[in-house]
Amino acid sequence: MLLESLIRHMRNSDDRSADVGDVGEPRASTPLSIGLALSGGAARGFAHIGVIRTLVASGLKPDVITGTSIGAIIGGVYAAGRLDDFESWARSLTRRRVFGYLDFSLAGSGLIGGDRLFTQLDQSLGDTTFEDLPIRIAAVATELRTSHEIWLTRGRLCDALRASSALPGIFPPSRIGGRWLMDGALVNPLPISAARALGARLVIAVNVNADNFGRGTIIQDHGSDADDELRRQARRVTRGLRARVTERLVSRKFFGTSERPGLSTVMVDAFQVLQDRVTRARLAGDPPDVLLSPRLTRVGLFDFHRAAEVIALGTEATERALPSIAEAIDTLTNA
Numbered sequence: 612m613l614l615e616s617l618i619r620h621m622r623n624s625d626d627r628s629a630d631v632g633d634v635g636e637p638r639a640s641t642p643l644s645i646g647l648a649l650s651g652g653a654a655r656g657f658a659h660i661g662v663i664r665t666l667v668a669s670g671l672k673p674d675v676i677t678g679t680s681i682g683a684i685i686g687g688v689y690a691a692g693r694l695d696d697f698e699s700w701a702r703s704l705t706r707r708r709v710f711g712y713l714d715f716s717l718a719g720s721g722l723i724g725g726d727r728l729f730t731q732l733d734q735s736l737g738d739t740t741f742e743d744l745p746i747r748i749a750a751v752a753t754e755l756r757t758s759h760e761i762w763l764t765r766g767r768l769c770d771a772l773r774a775s776s777a778l779p780g781i782f783p784p785s786r787i788g789g790r791w792l793m794d795g796a797l798v799n800p801l802p803i804s805a806a807r808a809l810g811a812r813l814v815i816a817v818n819v820n821a822d823n824f825g826r827g828t829i830i831q832d833h834g835s836d837a838d839d840e841l842r843r844q845a846r847r848v849t850r851g852l853r854a855r856v857t858e859r860l861v862s863r864k865f866f867g868t869s870e871r872p873g874l875s876t877v878m879v880d881a882f883q884v885l886q887d888r889v890t891r892a893r894l895a896g897d898p899p900d901v902l903l904s905p906r907l908t909r910v911g912l913f914d915f916h917r918a919a920e921v922i923a924l925g926t927e928a929t930e931r932a933l934p935s936i937a938e939a940i941d942t943l944t945n946a
Contacts, residue, residue, distance in 0.1 A: 643943055644674040646811020648803045648899060649682025651776070651796040651886065652819035653912035654921065656681025658905040660698050661925025662817050663689050669933060671815075675747045677762075677805040679795040682817070683750035683775040684732070687768055690744045693735050700731065701918035709915045716783075725782045729773050736769045744768070747809045750775040751795030751802045755784055760798040762805055763787065800886045803899045813943055815936065816899035817925075819907055820887060883912065900939045903928050 647666070649659045659682055666673070676686035688697040712731075714724040741748055741764055750763040750771040763771035766787070774785035774792040784793040799805070806814045894902070905928040910921055 643812050643940065644810055645671055646675040646677065646806030646809065646814040647673040647686065648801055648806045648814060648816040649676065649678040649686050650801040650816070650818045650820060650890070651680030651682055651794065652907075653681060653778075654915040654917065655819040655905075655907045655910050655912065656685060657701055657915075657918045657921040658819050658907060658925030658928070659685040659817055660694065660701070661922040661927070662903060662905075662929045663694065664922075665926050665929035665933075666815070671936065673746060673811075673815075675749075675806050675809045675811040677749045677751065677802040677809065678775070679751045679800055679802055680776040680778070682802075682819075683795070684772045687748060687750065687772050688732075688735065690746050690748050691736055691739050691768060696735055698918075698922070701915070701922075704915050704918055706916050709913075723781055725773070725777075729769070732772060733769050736772075739768045741765050741768055741771070749802065749805045749809060751799050751805060752777075752785075752787075752792040753795055753797040755791040755793060758798065759790075760795070761790065761792055762802075762808075763792075764809075796886045796889075798889070799893065800890045801893060803893065803897050806899075807897075813901075813939060814899040815901045815903065815932075817903045817905070817928075818890060818894075819905055819925075820883065820890065821902075821904035880912075900943070901932060901936050903932050 647663070649656070649662075652658075659678075663673075663685070676690060678684070678686035685694070685697070688694050712728045714727045716724040748764070748768075752761045752763055752771075752774045753759070754761050763774065770785065770787055774787055775795050776782070777784050777793040779793050779797070782793075784791045786792070795802070800820070801816055801818050803814055803816050806816075905921075905924045907921065907924060910917060910924075914921075
């Protein structure tokens with residue numbers, strides 16, 4: 612196979628080759644180090660699992676992984692040798708189980724405390740640090756107030772992954788090293804630049820938010836209609852009525868209904884607009900060598916119960932990209 616022969620050539624050139632073992636085994640640097648940049652994207656990020664599985668099965672084990680939000684989480688658990696456990700957990704999720712992880716909070720700086728969810732990650736990774744990992748990892752976060760782009764590359768891995776995925780308004784920010792940090796997608800949703808800075812020559816980027824056909828255009832003429840008036844009349848009739856706050860009502864408020872988007876949808880969709888614009892600008896100035904864009908249009912950001920389907924779409928996108936990866940390897944090794 613062309614790709615396999617190119618990988619052998621890449622690993623054995625310049626008399627500086629090193630055998631590449633499992634992810635748990637340290638390795639020496641290679642002439643053409645492979646970097647993997649993984650985007651944020653909530654439930655869509657499960658596609659990164661399929662991407663990593665397919666790349667590794669093809670002999671392409673990354674030397675560098677940079678990730679934002681869910682991309683940081685999956686890159687981190689892979690580097691720590693815990694991807695099997697994480698994938699099994701993801702595939703076990705149902706709508707009910709997902710809701711069970713949501714510890715709603717009205718007292719903190721996020722709608723969800725996050726302790727129930729991140730306890731799973733903490734139990735899996737324990738006190739693993741970046742220094743314990745066999746490959747170079749960077750989890751991208753954003754500092755509150757200064758808007759600095761923070762590359763978390765040392766210290767306790769689980770703490771860094773939690774900070775990188777602290778979606779504003781949904782999860783509270785995390786304090787690490789004297790800085791209050793939140794989701795890195797605010798400043799660098801697809802950290803290609805970080806992968807190159809950490810030494811990767813071949814950068815494969817995975818954008819799980821790229822398949823947005825029909826989104827992000829301009830509507831030039833829009834205004835209110837008859838349905839808006841009916842809704843105003845309904846609000847007048849029901850105004851002043853009070854309802855008991857129950858788990859079901861909180862669920863409706865958070866997730867929404869078929870008639871009205873929920874709070875999570877409003878916040879996350881607004882965040883996704885920002886993320887998409889930042890990603891486009893970043894890609895224009897610093898494109899990767901290979902860009903993978905799984906076809907995830909029909910997958911919602913909170914469709915965590917669809918892990919098996921999303922992982923398969925990541926696998927499919929990677930298999931389609933293997934010829935492009937082979938071409939990029941050939942170009943770089945013969946440059």
